[in-house]
Amino acid sequence: MSSGNREKLDNPVMEWVDSRLPIFSLLQKEYGIFPTPKNFNYFWNFGAIAMVMLSLMIITGIVLAMSYAANTEIAFDSVERIMRDVNHGWLLRYLHSNGASFFFIAVYIHIFRGMYYGSYKQPRELLWMLGVLIFLLMMATAFMGYVLPWGQMSFWGATVITNLFSAIPLVGDSIVTLLWGGFSVDNPTLNRFFALHYLFPFLIVGVVFLHVWALHVTGSNNPLGIEPKGKQDTLPFHPYYTMKDSFGIVVFLIIFAGFVFFAPNYMGHPDNYIPANPLVTPTHIVPEWYFLPFYAILRAITFDIAIPFTGLVLCPAKLGGVLLMFGSIAMLFILPFLDKHPVRSARFRPWYKIALILFVINAFVLGVCGGKPAEGFWVPLAQLCTVYYFAFFVVIIPFLNKKEPVVPLPNSINEAVLNKNTKAAS
Amino acid sequence: MSADQTKKPSSTEGNHGEGETRRDFLYLTAAAFGAVGAGSFAWPLIDQMNPAADTLALSSTEVDLSPIEEGQAITVMWRGKPVFIRHRTAKEIEEAKAVDLGELRDPQTDEERVQEGHEKWLVMVGICTHLGCVPLGQKNADVKGEYDGWFCPCHGSHYDSSGRIRKGPAPTNMAIPDYTFINDTMIKIG
Numbered sequence: 001m002s003s004g005n006r007e008k009l010d011n012p013v014m015e016w017v018d019s020r021l022p023i024f025s026l027l028q029k030e031y032g033i034f035p036t037p038k039n040f041n042y043f044w045n046f047g048a049i050a051m052v053m054l055s056l057m058i059i060t061g062i063v064l065a066m067s068y069a070a071n072t073e074i075a076f077d078s079v080e081r082i083m084r085d086v087n088h089g090w091l092l093r094y095l096h097s098n099g100a101s102f103f104f105i106a107v108y109i110h111i112f113r114g115m116y117y118g119s120y121k122q123p124r125e126l127l128w129m130l131g132v133l134i135f136l137l138m139m140a141t142a143f144m145g146y147v148l149p150w151g152q153m154s155f156w157g158a159t160v161i162t163n164l165f166s167a168i169p170l171v172g173d174s175i176v177t178l179l180w181g182g183f184s185v186d187n188p189t190l191n192r193f194f195a196l197h198y199l200f201p202f203l204i205v206g207v208v209f210l211h212v213w214a215l216h217v218t219g220s221n222n223p224l225g226i227e228p229k230g231k232q233d234t235l236p237f238h239p240y241y242t243m244k245d246s247f248g249i250v251v252f253l254i255i256f257a258g259f260v261f262f263a264p265n266y267m268g269h270p271d272n273y274i275p276a277n278p279l280v281t282p283t284h285i286v287p288e289w290y291f292l293p294f295y296a297i298l299r300a301i302t303f304d305i306a307i308p309f310t311g312l313v314l315c316p317a318k319l320g321g322v323l324l325m326f327g328s329i330a331m332l333f334i335l336p337f338l339d340k341h342p343v344r345s346a347r348f349r350p351w352y353k354i355a356l357i358l359f360v361i362n363a364f365v366l367g368v369c370g371g372k373p374a375e376g377f378w379v380p381l382a383q384l385c386t387v388y389y390f391a392f393f394v395v396i397i398p399f400l401n402k403k404e405p406v407v408p409l410p411n412s413i414n415e416a417v418l419n420k421n422t423k424a425a426s
Numbered sequence: 427m428s429a430d431q432t433k434k435p436s437s438t439e440g441n442h443g444e445g446e447t448r449r450d451f452l453y454l455t456a457a458a459f460g461a462v463g464a465g466s467f468a469w470p471l472i473d474q475m476n477p478a479a480d481t482l483a484l485s486s487t488e489v490d491l492s493p494i495e496e497g498q499a500i501t502v503m504w505r506g507k508p509v510f511i512r513h514r515t516a517k518e519i520e521e522a523k524a525v526d527l528g529e530l531r532d533p534q535t536d537e538e539r540v541q542e543g544h545e546k547w548l549v550m551v552g553i554c555t556h557l558g559c560v561p562l563g564q565k566n567a568d569v570k571g572e573y574d575g576w577f578c579p580c581h582g583s584h585y586d587s588s589g590r591i592r593k594g595p596a597p598t599n600m601a602i603p604d605y606t607f608i609n610d611t612m613i614k615i616g
Contacts, residue, residue, distance in 0.1 A: 159558045178472075182481045184506030192475065279501060279508050281559035283579045302595060316597060318556075374581055374595075 030216055035234035036241055037222035039413050043117070044220070044241075045248030046110040052249050053103035054208065058201050060096040061145075064089075068148065070194035072187045075150035076275045094264040100142050101267045102256045104290035107135060111332070115356060118344030119221040125336035127214040132333045134207050139291070141200040144193040146288060151272030156285045158185045158193070164298070167319040184278065224416055225344030226409055233413040284373055292370030293363050297389065298325040299374045300382040324386065331393040338393055340401045348407040355396045362388045486616030488608070491547065499564045501552060504615045508560055509603060510552035510576075511613075514587060519545055521574055522588035532598045536588045539602055549605050549613065550589045554578040556596040561585060576600075 006025050009015040018024045067086045069078040082089035111131070114120055120128035147158045162179050166172040181188030219228070228234045235241070259266060267289055271282045287295050301320035304313045315323070331338075346353040362385050369382035410416035487504045489511060494500055499512035514522075522536040540548055554561050556578065562568040563576035563585070571577030572593065573586035583594030590599040605615040 156559070163558045177477065178475050180477075181475055182477050182506060183485065186506045188475075188478070188481065278503070278506060279560060281580060285557075285559070285580060317595070318597065 030237075031242070032236065032238045034216070034237040035228065035231070036220055036237050037228050037233060037413055038235040038240075039222050039224060039417050040220075040241065040244065041223050042244075042248060043109070043113040043223075045245055045252075046106050046113060048245040049249055049252050050103065050106040050110055051208065052253075053099060053106055054201070054204060057096065057099050057103060058205075060092050060099065061198070061201065064092055064096055065198060068194075070148065070191050072150060072190055072276070075148065075190060079149045091260070094260045097268065098256065098259050098264060100145065101288070101290065102252070102259070103138070104142070106252065107138065108290070111135070112360065114221075115335075115359075116346045116353075117221055117223055118225050118339070118346070118349075120336045121339065121344050122336070124214075124218050124221065127211060127218060128336055129333055130207055130211040130214060132329065134204055134211060135332075136329060137200055137204050137207065141197060141204065142288065142290070144197040144200070147190065147193050148197065149272060150190060150276045152274045152276055152280075152282050153269045153272040153285070155185060155276035155278065156282055157287055158189065160285055161287075162189075164318075164322050164325075167316070167322045169319070221344065222413060223345060223347065224410060224413055225348070226413065229412050286371055289367065289371070292368075293366035294325050294328060294370070296366040296370030296382045297328050297386050298322065299370070300324070300379070300386040302374075302379060302383075324390075328389060331390065335393065335397075338397050340398075341404060343406060343409065348409055349400070349404060350407065351404045352397075352400050355392060355400070358388070359392045362392075486614055488612060488614050490612055492611040496546070497566070501564055502615075504551075504603065508552040509615060510548070510550055510564060510589070510600075512548045512564075512587075514546050514548055518574060518587035522586060522590075525586065525588075525590075531591050534588075534590060534599055539588050539590070539599070541605075541607065544607060547613075548587075548589060549603065549615065551601040551603055552576075553600065554580065554583055554596055555591065555598045555600060556581055556583055556594070561600075 006018065006022055009018055009024060014024055064082065067078065067082050067089065069075060079093070082093050084090075086092075114128060114131070143157075143161060147154045162176055162185060165175045165179065168175060177183065179189070180186065181192060222228075269286065269288075286292070298321040301317050301324060303320075304317050305315040305320060306313045341349065341352070343349050346356055366382065366385045366389065369378050369385065372378045374382075410419075485505050487502060487509075489500075489502050491511065491513070494511065494513045496513050497515050499510060501508045501510055503509070512518075519536070525536075527533045527535065536545075539550070552560055552564070557580065559578050559580035561576035561578040561583070563570040569577045569579075571584035571586075573584055575587045575589060575592075576585040577583070578585075578594065578596065581595050583596040584592045585596075585600060586592050588599075589602075591597070603615050605613050607613055
């Protein structure tokens with residue numbers, strides 16, 4: 001972040017600052033003239049959109065914390081007070097609760113973009129892995145945030161998810177007691193979840209900084225998946241992509257506002273408007289929608305893995321489910337090292353494209369399974385989808401590494417763009 | 427830094443082998459002390475999350491059993507968890523004792539789950555061992571499952587009149603807390 005060959009600025013005040021801390025030069029270099037492939041489609045909006053949602057969550061979260069009280073006696077009432085009595089409290093809370101959903105929507109599309117266009121491949125492996133780390137931190141933050149209103153789903157969701165750690169052999173129960181700070185989910189648990197829910201977004205900001213830094217070292221991937229070869233392939237970030245991103249952000253925020261103002265509880269669960277009661281379990285515990293595919297994987301393991309005829313259980317069903325659920329994220333993390341195919345973009349990988357579209361459909365089906373009671377045909381369906389989820393990473397991708405035919409790539413971004421334009425004109 | 431300062435110490439300074447110097451030893455001891463120091467500072471930060479003294483102090487509860495009629499059950503709170511106390515009928519005790527251990531997922535006799543001389547009292551943590559829900563069966567009007575005990579509505583586990591898992595996804599019987607009879611009608615849980 002040194003100034004390098006800094007050009008003098010005309011404004012004397014800006015020049016005075018810039019010669020001591022080259023903040024204007026940095027902005028100009030990274031967000032002004034920053035050469036960006038000129039063939040982005042709208043999938044490339046979602047990084048910027050995710051950044052806007054993160055900022056929105058932090059801002060609304062900080063002001064909500066001014067009225068929220070993390071104590072089991074009053075937490076539920078303090079949230080209702082925000083909804084009814086605090087000036088604009090209803091708006092701030094609905095922005096925050098729906099904001100979480102829309103943050104996940106943006107990030108899921110962003111992840112899909114990376115998978116479809118091979119953005120995780122060399123030299124962007126670390127950039128991708130930092131992104132998966134952000135996703136993990138987001139999940140932890142969202143889970144703890146959902147506990148804070150101290151409704152029935154908050155309490156029982158926290159109970160079920162913290163109980164997952166009891167599946168760890170030997171130390172599991174001690175870890176659960178450590179997480180709870182007691183012998184059940186109770187006041188100490190709520191208190192620490194609030195403290196960590198406030199901390200984690202700032203960790204996310206830190207990792208986002210590294211993520212963007214790594215992006216500015218390698219430069220962006222693009223829909224063709226070939227590197228820009230010179231000036232003719234790129235555009236300066238400003239005004240071309242500041243404008244395109246702004247447009248995407250506005251469209252996204254319009255849809256978001258539609259939910260906030262007209263269907264603020266559509267993605268929530270009515271049980272969470274009942275105060276937490278440790279003596280009564282809701283008949284059907286479901287996490288928020290963005291966790292459903294992972295919840296389905298967790299519940300798909302209904303059988304112990306044992307050594308035949310000895311009755312020795314190697315891996316009880318509960319542990320198996322927990323391992324696979326965390327394994328499903330680990331698969332994303334190591335994706336750059338599983339996929340060795342030299343071509344990035346699925347546009348030139350007909351087989352990978354089919355496998356990936358099936359993967360997305362599969363993830364949606366898993367989500368549906370996660371929202372249904374774990375009985376009847378939903379169980380084998382979830383198991384089948386879990387098999388495909390993992391097979392995609394450990395069987396299909398390594399198979400395609402060697403077998404998938406290479407489709408000829410365009411010579412350059414510029415050539416591909418011009419060809420498309422002449423075709424459209426004729 | 428001058429050139430001679432960056433030179434490796436000569437072998438006369440006590441070389442024990444290829445490239446090993448006294449300075450390496452200093453690095454190692456410094457790093458080891460640093461690690462111990464960091465660890466001993468980290469422990470209070472982690473251990474503060476464990477149950478505090480007042481939480482531990484609340485960890486026992488006394489319950490008067492005299493108002494519970496035969497066939498009735500009550501739920502009390504202990505360590506923030508529901509504890510089921512059922513005054514079992516002769517028929518329920520009979521059913522619990524008659525079970526063949528071979529057909530149980532978590533084999534335990536009824537005698538192991540109650541206290542001698544107090545067979546009519548079943549005291550257990552009312553939490554399904556699957557994912558922590560509270561099973562139904564405490565009220566007379568509740569569904570009691572196929573084995574005259576408890577039924578968990580979350581994922582369909584059936585428990586018998588001794589609180590043992592009989593059918594459904596739960597891995598083990600409902601837990602028996604430590605408790606003692608202070609006299610015939612008073613128990614202390616925890």
